[in-house]
Amino acid sequence: MSCARVFETTRAEGRAALVGYLPAGFPDKRGSLDAVRAMVDAGCDAIEVGLPYTDPVIDGPTVQAAAQQALDAGTRIDDVMRTVEAVASTGATAVVMTYWNPVERYGVERFAQELLDAGGAGLITPDLTPDFAPEWIAAADARDLDKIFLVAPSSTDERIAMTTAASRGFVYATAVMGVTGTRTTTSDLAEPLVARARATTDLPIGVGLGVSNGDQAAEIAGFADAVIVGSAFCRAVLDAPDLPSALRGLSTLAEDLAAGVRRG
Amino acid sequence: MSCARVFETTRAEGRAALVGYLPAGFPDKRGSLDAVRAMVDAGCDAIEVGLPYTDPVIDGPTVQAAAQQALDAGTRIDDVMRTVEAVASTGATAVVMTYWNPVERYGVERFAQELLDAGGAGLITPDLTPDFAPEWIAAADARDLDKIFLVAPSSTDERIAMTTAASRGFVYATAVMGVTGTRTTTSDLAEPLVARARATTDLPIGVGLGVSNGDQAAEIAGFADAVIVGSAFCRAVLDAPDLPSALRGLSTLAEDLAAGVRRG
Amino acid sequence: MTTLDPAPGASRFDADEHGWFGEPGLFGGRFIPEALVSALEELTDAWHEAMADPAFIADFEQVQREYAGLPSPLFHARRLSDRVGCRVLLKREDLNHTGAHKIRNVIGQALLTRRMGKQRVIAETGAGQHGVATATAAAYFGLDCTVYMGAVDTRRQALNVARMQLLGAKVVPVDSGSATLKDAINEAMRDWVASVDHTAYLFGTAAGPHPFPSLVRDFVRGTGDEARAQCLEQYGVLPDAIAACVGGGSNAIGLFTAFLDDAEVEIYGFEAAGDGVDTPRHAATIHSGASGVLHGARTYVLQDDEGQTIESHSISAGLDYPGVGPQHAQLAHSGRATYLPVTDAEAMEAFALLARTEGIIPAIESSHAVAGGLRVAERIATEKGPEATVLINLSGRGDKDMGTAIEYFGLGEAETAGEPA
Amino acid sequence: MTTLDPAPGASRFDADEHGWFGEPGLFGGRFIPEALVSALEELTDAWHEAMADPAFIADFEQVQREYAGLPSPLFHARRLSDRVGCRVLLKREDLNHTGAHKIRNVIGQALLTRRMGKQRVIAETGAGQHGVATATAAAYFGLDCTVYMGAVDTRRQALNVARMQLLGAKVVPVDSGSATLKDAINEAMRDWVASVDHTAYLFGTAAGPHPFPSLVRDFVRGTGDEARAQCLEQYGVLPDAIAACVGGGSNAIGLFTAFLDDAEVEIYGFEAAGDGVDTPRHAATIHSGASGVLHGARTYVLQDDEGQTIESHSISAGLDYPGVGPQHAQLAHSGRATYLPVTDAEAMEAFALLARTEGIIPAIESSHAVAGGLRVAERIATEKGPEATVLINLSGRGDKDMGTAIEYFGLGEAETAGEPA
Numbered sequence A, B: 001m002s003c004a005r006v007f008e009t010t011r012a013e014g015r016a017a018l019v020g021y022l023p024a025g026f027p028d029k030r031g032s033l034d035a036v037r038a039m040v041d042a043g044c045d046a047i048e049v050g051l052p053y054t055d056p057v058i059d060g061p062t063v064q065a066a067a068q069q070a071l072d073a074g075t076r077i078d079d080v081m082r083t084v085e086a087v088a089s090t091g092a093t094a095v096v097m098t099y100w101n102p103v104e105r106y107g108v109e110r111f112a113q114e115l116l117d118a119g120g121a122g123l124i125t126p127d128l129t130p131d132f133a134p135e136w137i138a139a140a141d142a143r144d145l146d147k148i149f150l151v152a153p154s155s156t157d158e159r160i161a162m163t164t165a166a167s168r169g170f171v172y173a174t175a176v177m178g179v180t181g182t183r184t185t186t187s188d189l190a191e192p193l194v195a196r197a198r199a200t201t202d203l204p205i206g207v208g209l210g211v212s213n214g215d216q217a218a219e220i221a222g223f224a225d226a227v228i229v230g231s232a233f234c235r236a237v238l239d240a241p242d243l244p245s246a247l248r249g250l251s252t253l254a255e256d257l258a259a260g261v262r263r264g
Numbered sequence C, D: 001m002t003t004l005d006p007a008p009g010a011s012r013f014d015a016d017e018h019g020w021f022g023e024p025g026l027f028g029g030r031f032i033p034e035a036l037v038s039a040l041e042e043l044t045d046a047w048h049e050a051m052a053d054p055a056f057i058a059d060f061e062q063v064q065r066e067y068a069g070l071p072s073p074l075f076h077a078r079r080l081s082d083r084v085g086c087r088v089l090l091k092r093e094d095l096n097h098t099g100a101h102k103i104r105n106v107i108g109q110a111l112l113t114r115r116m117g118k119q120r121v122i123a124e125t126g127a128g129q130h131g132v133a134t135a136t137a138a139a140y141f142g143l144d145c146t147v148y149m150g151a152v153d154t155r156r157q158a159l160n161v162a163r164m165q166l167l168g169a170k171v172v173p174v175d176s177g178s179a180t181l182k183d184a185i186n187e188a189m190r191d192w193v194a195s196v197d198h199t200a201y202l203f204g205t206a207a208g209p210h211p212f213p214s215l216v217r218d219f220v221r222g223t224g225d226e227a228r229a230q231c232l233e234q235y236g237v238l239p240d241a242i243a244a245c246v247g248g249g250s251n252a253i254g255l256f257t258a259f260l261d262d263a264e265v266e267i268y269g270f271e272a273a274g275d276g277v278d279t280p281r282h283a284a285t286i287h288s289g290a291s292g293v294l295h296g297a298r299t300y301v302l303q304d305d306e307g308q309t310i311e312s313h314s315i316s317a318g319l320d321y322p323g324v325g326p327q328h329a330q331l332a333h334s335g336r337a338t339y340l341p342v343t344d345a346e347a348m349e350a351f352a353l354l355a356r357t358e359g360i361i362p363a364i365e366s367s368h369a370v371a372g373g374l375r376v377a378e379r380i381a382t383e384k385g386p387e388a389t390v391l392i393n394l395s396g397r398g399d400k401d402m403g404t405a406i407e408y409f410g411l412g413e414a415e416t417a418g419e420p421a
C-alpha cells in the first residue's frame, strides 16, 4: 500500500500517522516478522523496514546494535522482502529504509521490482539525495514506488524545494542535527523545518529522530503529518529478555505513541 | 723496593721477572693482603696492585669482575696503600696499576707521597701517556718513583722512543692489540714490539696481556725481561669457592709461572 | 616547489562540479545524508576561494616550509639502484613533520577550517597516523580536536592514542561494527551531522564525498609537484615510472597528479594484498573489489553480493581499508595508472631491504610501494638499461611499525657479549 | 648553509693541536691507552685533510641535503611566543632523518671512515639514538657495524635494539659496571683497542679524547651555522639568546659554535637536574661535578672524593651521562656560556607544553632546552620587550620517549564514547 493511502486515512481522522522503524531480521529472522506485526496491531500506520548494513553512517548506537544483531543473524535482502510482505499482509504500509550501496549492488531495477512484488510502498534513502539518485528515481517512477528523501535543518530553501519536488509518498524531516537516538525533549529545529518544507510541497511531512514516548509524539503531531519512531522500538526489543516480552514492549510503546499522535 | 732492584736480581739469575697483578680489595679487603703475600711466596718478583676503578677502559671482563668485587667491598685508596705495604713488607716490589682519574682527584702529589710512604715503587698508568703526564712525571721524579708507561704494537717508533725515554723502572709492552684477558697462544706481536722498544732504551721490557700458564710465560721470558700476568690470577680467585682455596690456586699458578720464567 | 595549482578543475583528470571523475555517475559523487550537504557545499566554496587566494597559498606554503619541513628531499638510493640495475629515487615524505605525507593534508584543511571561522575539528583514524597529524595541526592552530578511532585500534595502537592526547586531542574509541577504521569514519560522520555548524571534518585521505577527493588531492599534490621538479633539476629527466602505495589513496594521488599529463611516465599504485588476493585476507580494493558506494563516493569497494562491506586485512594499518579514493578508481578504469597487489610478505621483505641497504626504515605502507616499485624497476632496467629512472614515494617512516617488525622478524634481543677470545 | 668551516682551528674557542681548550692542561687533551694513540692521530690527520678537501665537503653536504633532509627549518613558535612575551624560534632538528641532530655527526664520521679505507664501525649508545644513527650511516655507506649498549639499556630500549638490527648492525649488550652508557663507552674502547687497524670508532657526542670533541663539533656545527643564517634572513636580527640541552654536548656545541664570536648573543646550556641538584639523582655535570678525567678527556665529571665516577640520573637517557664535552667545560669556566640545571619535572612540563601549544612532541632531552629556554625568554621579554628573540635547539623528536610520557602522564587509555545525548 502506498504512503499516500496512509495519509488519506490519517488526514481523514485529523491526526498524524505513526511510522515505526525496525530492522529486518531483528531480533532474529522469524522474530522480526512477529515484531512488525505487533507494531502494526498496536497502532503503527506504517513500518519502516530497515535493511541492516555494515556501515550505517546516520544511525545512533541503538539502531546500530539492532542492525548488527540482524546482520549477525544472517539477514539478507530476501529477509527484508519477507518482512515487507509480513507488514503488507496486515494491510499496513511498508517502506524500506536502506543505505544506498546494497540497492546499487543488488541492482536498482531488480531491487525495485522485488520491493514492489513484496507489496512495499517505496524506499527511504538516508544517504542518497535526489541529485545523486537518477537510477533510483527512474526505477521508482517506472513502478510508482514512493521516494522518500530527507530534508534537514541545515538544508537551504533551494535544496528543500529540490528534495520535496523529487519526493513521492512523504518527505522525511530530520528533526535534530544529529544521528538517530532517543532524546528527552524534541528539538525546536523540527517545527521550522516542517514549515519550510510545507512551503514547497503538498506532500505530507514526517518527522523523525529522537521520539521516544507519547508526549513527544503528541508534540510533533501538532505540526507534522507523521511521527517516525526508530530507536525507541529497537531499545524496547534490546532491553527485553525474550521474544514474548519484546513483543509486549513493542505493543506498549506503539500504543503510547499511537495515543500521542491522536492527542497532537 | 724499586723495580730496578728486581731486574738486577733477575738479570743476575739469567731469567725474566714474574709480575703478578691483583686488584686491591679483591676478593675482599683482608683477603687481598693474604693473596698478594701468597703470590710473592709462590714466586712473583713483583706485584701490580690494581686500584679498582669504575671505568676500567682497558680491562677485560675477568679483571673488570675482580675490580668490581673490590669496589663493591668498599675498597678505597687507603686499602690500596695498605696492600702495597703488605707486598713491600715481604721484600717484593709493589707497583700500583691505576687509571688516571683517581690519582688526579686524590691529588697527584699526595698520592705520590703516600705511595712512597707505603713502600711502593711506582705507578703503571694504562690511560696516561707521557705527553699528557707532566704532573705525574714531576711528582714521580721528585720522589724517584718508577713511571711505567705502556707501548703498543700500533705505537710509532717515535712514540716508542718518547715513551721509553719518559719511563723509569721498566717499560710495559702490551703484547696483543686488545684488552686484558687470558689467551691460549701468545701473540706474535709481542716479540717485534719488545725489539722495537729495546732499540730505544736499556730499561727492562715487561710483556703483559694474555699469559695464563708456565709455557706461555717461558715463551715470553725468551725475549722479555718481565712476564706480567693479571687475568689468570684474577680467574684463579674468582673460580675458587673460598679464600683458602683461592690462595692455593694463586700459589699453584704462581709456581707454574715462576717455573716458566726460569725455563724461558 | 610546493606551489598549489591555483586553478583546480583545469585538467581532464579533475572531477566535475558534482565530484564525478571520468564521466557523470562513473566514480566519485556525493552519497551522504542531506544534513551534511550544506557543510560540504560550504567547504567546496571555501576551498575554491582559498585556492584562488594568494594569501592563503602563501600561508600554506610558509607553514609547510617552516613547520612541516617541506619540500621533502628526492633521494637517489644508490645501493638499491645497483641492485635493480637502474636509478631508483625515493621521495622522502618520511622526513616530514609527524613522519608522513599526511601533514600536508591536515595543514591545508586546518587552514581552511580557520578560514571558515570554525573552532573545532574531528577526524577518523585507523592506526592513528591521520589522528596524530590532525591533532598536530589542531594544536598548531589552536583548534579543539576530537579523533574517532576503532576500539580495536585504540587498544593495539596505545602509543598513538597517547600521542594524540599529548597534543591535546580527545580520542573516542568506536565500538560499533568491526571497531576499526571504517567504523571510525562512520562515527566521525555521525558527530559531524550533529556538529556541522561549528565543526570541520578533516578527512584523512583522498576519498569520501566531493569535495574531499579533490580537496585532499590539492593539498597533497605538492609531493608530486616537488618530485617532478626535483627530478628534472637533479637528473635532467622525467622518471620512466612512478610508484606509490594505495590505501585511501592520498599519498598516491599526491605523487601522481603532477605526472598525469606526462604520457611517457608509467604510473603504478600498489595495493595491500595481505595474505594474497586469492585468499579472503587482503585489502586490494581495485584489484578485487566491485564498483559501489562507500563513505560517500562511488568507487571500488570490497563487498559481498548484497553490498555489505567486507573487512579488509593488511599488515599495514594505513592500507587496511575496503574502499579507495574515486579518482584512483577512474585512473584504473581508464588505464592511465596500473594498480597491482603486494602481499604482506613482499612488503616486509622490502621493509627490511630498505633498512639494510639504505639506512631508512620505511612505514610498512610505503614498503608496499618499495616492493612494487623495485619490481617495476627491474623490468624497466631490462628494457631500457641503467639510465632508466623509477621514482617511488616513501610516504612515511616506520617508527610506528617497529612493534610489527619485531614480531614479524623476531627482533629486539641483543646478542650476548662473550669473553673476548 | 651547511657549509663546513674549511679552516678548523681558526677561532680562539678552538682546541690547540693537543686538544686542549682554553689553555694547555685545562680541559680536553687525550687520556687514553697508548694502543689507541696512532688511531687517533690517523683520525686527526684524516679529519684535517677532509675538512680542507672541497670534494669531501661537497659529499658531506649532498648526503646531508638529500639523505638527512638538511638544512632543518627554523620555526617561529607563535603560540609559545605569545605565552612568554617575545619571539621564540625553534631549530627543527627533530625533522632530520632518524629524528635528531645526531645524523649530522654520523654522516661526517662515516664519510671519514670510508675516506680512511676502513670497513667497520663501532659505536656506544645509551638509549639507542646514537646507535640507530650509526647503524643508519653504516647501512647507507655499506659498512659493518657493531653497537655496544649497556645491558640495562638493551632491556629498556628493545625498540631501538630492533631498529639497529633491522639496519643490519650487531648490538652487543654490556654487563659490566652500571651496565649503561658509560660502560658501553668503555666496552667500545676495548673493542677499538683490539680492532683499530680496520675499525673506526664513531663517537656519539662532542666529548672523549682529542680529536673527537673538535671533529664532532665540525660535523654538527651546521645546526648553528644554518640557524644563524636563517635567523638573519627570516628576521633580520641575531637572537638575543640561544639555548640547547647538554648531555655529552654535541647538539649544544653544534648550535653554539656559530654564535661564539657574537658577543651580544647570550648562550645557555641546560643540564639534566633529574630529581634536583640538591639530591643525589641528577646529571648536572658542570653544575655539580669536579674537574677530572673521564673517557679520554679532562672535563667536569660527577665523581666522588677519590675519583670514582658517580652514576648519573635523568629521565632523558640522552642526558644521563656523568661527563660532558671538554669545550663546554671551558665555555663554562670562561663564562662565555652559562650552564643551568633543569629538573625532570620541568622538562616534562615543557614536553607537554610544546606538544599542546605547537603540535610538536620533542625529545625529552630537547625538552630540557625548551624549559630552560622559555625561562630565559620570559626574563629577556621583561628586559627587552616583544621584539627580543630567543632561539632554542630542538635537538630531536619525542617518538622514542612516548613510553616514558605514557608512564609519567598516565596516558594511552582512550575515553569511552557514550550514547550521543
Ligand SMILES: Cc1ncc(COP(=O)(O)O)c(C=O)c1O
Residues within 6 Å of the ligand: C099, C100, C101, C127, C129, C130, C204, C205, C206, C245, C246, C247, C248, C249, C250, C251, C252, C317, C318, C319, C363, C365, C366, C395, C396, C397
Ligand atoms: C605512511 C603512510 N603511507 C600511506 C598511507 C595510506 O594512506 P593513503 O593511501 O591515503 O596515502 C598511510 C595511512 O595511514 C600512511 O601512514
Ligand SMILES: Cc1ncc(COP(=O)(O)O)c(C=O)c1O
Residues within 6 Å of the ligand: D100, D101, D127, D129, D130, D204, D205, D206, D245, D246, D247, D248, D249, D250, D251, D252, D317, D318, D319, D363, D365, D366, D395, D396, D397
Ligand atoms: C635528541 C637528543 N638531544 C640531545 C642528546 C644529548 O646528546 P648531546 O649532548 O651530545 O647533544 C641526545 C642523545 O641521545 C638526543 O637524542
